[in-house]
Amino acid sequence: MLEKDFLPLNRSVIKRQLIEQIDYFGKGLILFGEANFFKVLTDYGTKICQHVDNFEIDKTMETLKLFPGIINKIKSMDHQLVLS
DSSP states (O other), X not given: XXXXXXXXXXXXXXXXXXXXXXXXXXXXHHHHHHHHTOHXXXXXXXXXXXXXXXXXXXXXXXXXXXXXXXXXXXXXXXXHHHHO
16 A cells, blocks of 8 residues: 555655645555554654645655655565555
8 A cells, every 4th residue: 555555646746846735645644654553654744744834845855755765664564464
């Protein structure tokens, strides 16, 4: 699910840089992280939303670019069921 749904969305929000879409992406990650007990994902989504709320565009973009690494971190935690 993360790679299939969220990774393309991550690429899209980086390309378009629309605040509403970035906020939606961050909130979606928070909800997904909470539902699947992935604190790293919940924290990451919260960080995105905080940057958006504070209008920290540079920090927001830097944080968004970290998403593939977040996926790899979750993979290394051996949660393959969620990633498929």
